Amino acid sequence: MKGTASSNSSPRWAIVAWALLYMASAYLSWHMDDPENNVAFAWFPAGVSVAAFFAHDRRRWPLLFIVFLASGYAVDLWQHHPPTQSAWIRLVSVSSDVATAWLSQAYARQRDDLHAVLGWLFTTVLVSALAAVTAIGGVAAVQGQAVLAGQTFWNIAYGAWGSNVSGVLFTVAILMGFIGFRRVEATPSPRAYAVAAIAWLLLAACTWYAFDTQHLPQTAAPWLMALTCVPLALAVLVTLAGGDRMGSLAMITMAAIVLYHSDQGLGPFFLGGFLPGESLLLAQCYLVAAAMLLVFVRILTRSFTRLRTQGEDERLYRLDLACGSITWDDPVRGGCAPGSLREMLACVHPEDRQALGTRLSGLGPAAALSRPFSFRYAEPGSPWVTIIDTNRGAIPGAAGTWIVGSWKTLP
Numbered sequence: 001m002k003g004t005a006s007s008n009s010s011p012r013w014a015i016v017a018w019a020l021l022y023m024a025s026a027y028l029s030w031h032m033d034d035p036e037n038n039v040a041f042a043w044f045p046a047g048v049s050v051a052a053f054f055a056h057d058r059r060r061w062p063l064l065f066i067v068f069l070a071s072g073y074a075v076d077l078w079q080h081h082p083p084t085q086s087a088w089i090r091l092v093s094v095s096s097d098v099a100t101a102w103l104s105q106a107y108a109r110q111r112d113d114l115h116a117v118l119g120w121l122f123t124t125v126l127v128s129a130l131a132a133v134t135a136i137g138g139v140a141a142v143q144g145q146a147v148l149a150g151q152t153f154w155n156i157a158y159g160a161w162g163s164n165v166s167g168v169l170f171t172v173a174i175l176m177g178f179i180g181f182r183r184v185e186a187t188p189s190p191r192a193y194a195v196a197a198i199a200w201l202l203l204a205a206c207t208w209y210a211f212d213t214q215h216l217p218q219t220a221a222p223w224l225m226a227l228t229c230v231p232l233a234l235a236v237l238v239t240l241a242g243g244d245r246m247g248s249l250a251m252i253t254m255a256a257i258v259l260y261h262s263d264q265g266l267g268p269f270f271l272g273g274f275l276p277g278e279s280l281l282l283a284q285c286y287l288v289a290a291a292m293l294l295v296f297v298r299i300l301t302r303s304f305t306r307l308r309t310q311g312e313d314e315r316l317y318r319l320d321l322a323c324g325s326i327t328w329d330d331p332v333r334g335g336c337a338p339g340s341l342r343e344m345l346a347c348v349h350p351e352d353r354q355a356l357g358t359r360l361s362g363l364g365p366a367a368a369l370s371r372p373f374s375f376r377y378a379e380p381g382s383p384w385v386t387i388i389d390t391n392r393g394a395i396p397g398a399a400g401t402w403i404v405g406s407w408k409t410l411p
Contacts, residue, residue: 015060018052019067026075029167032259041259041283043163045072046097046128047171053101054172055179057351061098068094084142089135093164096131100124100168109355111371113299121292124168132161159280166284170255173291177248177298188243196242200250203234207257211267224268232290239297247294255287319360319403321394349376349384359389360403374410386410 025044032041049068053061069090076086103123108116136157188196210227231254239247261267262283269282315337316329324341338344341360345353352375359373378384391405 014056015063015067018048018064019071022048022052022068022071023075025171026072029163030075030079032263041163041262041280042166042170042287043093043160044167044171046093046164046167047169047175049094049097050101050124050168051172051175051179053098054105054176061101065094065098068097085139088138088142092131092135092138096127096164097168100127103127109374113302117295117299120172121169124165128164128168129161132157132164136160162281162284166288170251170287170291173295174248174251174255177244177251177294188241188246192241193246196238196246199234199237199241200246200253203231203238203250204253204257206234207231207254211258211261213261213266213268213271224271228268228286232293235290235294236297239294240301244298247297251290251294254290258283258287314406314408316404316406319405321361321401321403347377347379349378352376356389359391 022045025048029042029044045068049064052064052068056064072090072094073086076090077083100120100123104116104120107119107123111119136153140153206227210224210231213224235247235250235254238250258267262269262279267283269279269286318327319341320326326337326339326341326344328337338347341357344360345357348356356373356375373389374386375389376384377387386409388408388410389405390408391403395402395404
C-alpha cells in the first residue's frame with residue numbers, strides 16, 4: 001500500500017505543479033501587454049497546457065483539461081473579467097490546446113524530428129486561428145455587436161491568434177527543453193558548461209543594452225535592430241555548449257528582459273515610426289523566431305549525435321511471416337533480441353502494441369512502412385526504452401515471405 005501511495009503521489013504533485021505554472025503564466029500574460037493596444041505579447045498558458053499534454057499519458061488528459069480550465073477561469077475572475085465571457089473563452093482556449101497536442105502527436109507518430117516539429121508548427125497556427133474566431137465570435141454573438149471594446153471583430157481575433165501562437169511556440173520550446181523531447185543528449189563537460197555560462201551572461205548583458213532604450217534617440221533604431229541578432233547567436237552557443245536545459249534557461253532570461261522593457265514601451269520595436277500594432281507584431285515575431293531557432297538547433301544536434309553513434313546500437317533482424325520467428329544479425333551482442341513476434345509484442349508498450357503488430361504483419365501501406373517507427377519496449381524487470389524500427393515491408397521469396405529491418409535503441 002505504501003508503494004502504491006508513493007507512485008500515485010508523484011503524478012498528483014505534477015498536476016499541481018502544472019496548475020500553478022498555468023496560473024502564474026496567465027497572470028504574467030495579463031500584465032505583459034502592448035502599451036499601444038493592451039493585447040498580450042503572448043498567451044503563455046496555452047504553451048504550458050500544450051507542453052503538459054505532450055509530457056503526460058493521454059489517460060491523464062481529462063484531468064489536465066479540467067485543472068487548466070478551472071485555473072484559467074480562476075485567474076480571469078481574479079482579474080475581474082466577466083464570468084460568462086471568461087468561461088466561454090477558457091473552454092475554447094483549453095480545447096484548442098488539447099486539439100493542438102493531439103493532432104501534433106498523431107502527425108509525429110511515425111516521422112522524424114524535423115517533420116514532427118513542422119507538423120506542430122502548422123497545427124498550432126491552424127488550430128489557434130480556429131480558436132480565435134470561435135472564441136471572439138461567441139463573445140460578439142452574445143453581445144450582439146461586431147465591435148468590441150472599440151475594435152472590430154477581426155482586429156481582436158487577429159490579436160488573439162497572434163498572442164496564442166506566440167505563447168504556444170515560445171513556451172513549448174522552452175518547457176520541452178527542460179522536460180525533453182526525443183532526447184539524445186550527452187552530458188556536457190565542465191569546460192562546455194563554463195563556455196555556456198559565459199555566453200549566458202553575455203546574452204543577458206547584450207539583451208538589456210539593446211532593449212533599454214529610454215535615453216536613446218529614434219535614430220538609434222536601425223543599429224539597435226541589428227544588435228538584437230546578437231542575443232540569438234549567444235542563445236545558440238549556450239545550447240550547443242550547455243545542452244537543451246541551459247538553452248531554455250538562456251531563452252527565459254532573454255524573454256524576461258525583452259518583455260520587461262517592451263511592457264514599458266522601450267526597445268528597438270517601440271522607438272517610433274511604426275504603425276499601430278506593428279510593435280506588438282515585431283515583439284511576437286522576435287520571441288517566436290528565437291524559440292524556433294532553438295528548436296531547430298536541437299534537431300540538428302540530435303541528428304549529428306545519431307549519425308555519430310549510428311551502427312553502435314543498430315541491429316538487423318529477419319522476421320519469417322509464416323511462423324513468426326525472428327533471426328538477429330548478432331544475438332550475443334546484447335540488447336533487445338526477442339526470438340519470435342509473439343515474444344516481441346509481449347514486451348511492447350500497450351499503447352504501441354497494435355500499431356507495431358500491424359506494421360510487422362506486412363499488411364500495412366508501403367508509404368507507412370518506409371518511414372521509421374518509434375515504440376516503447378521493456379523486457380521483464382527492465383525499464384522502458386524507445387526503439388526505432390526501420391523496414392521496407394514484406395519481401396516474398398522461394399523460401400517464404402520475410403520482413404528485413406533494423407532496430408535502433410535511442411539513448
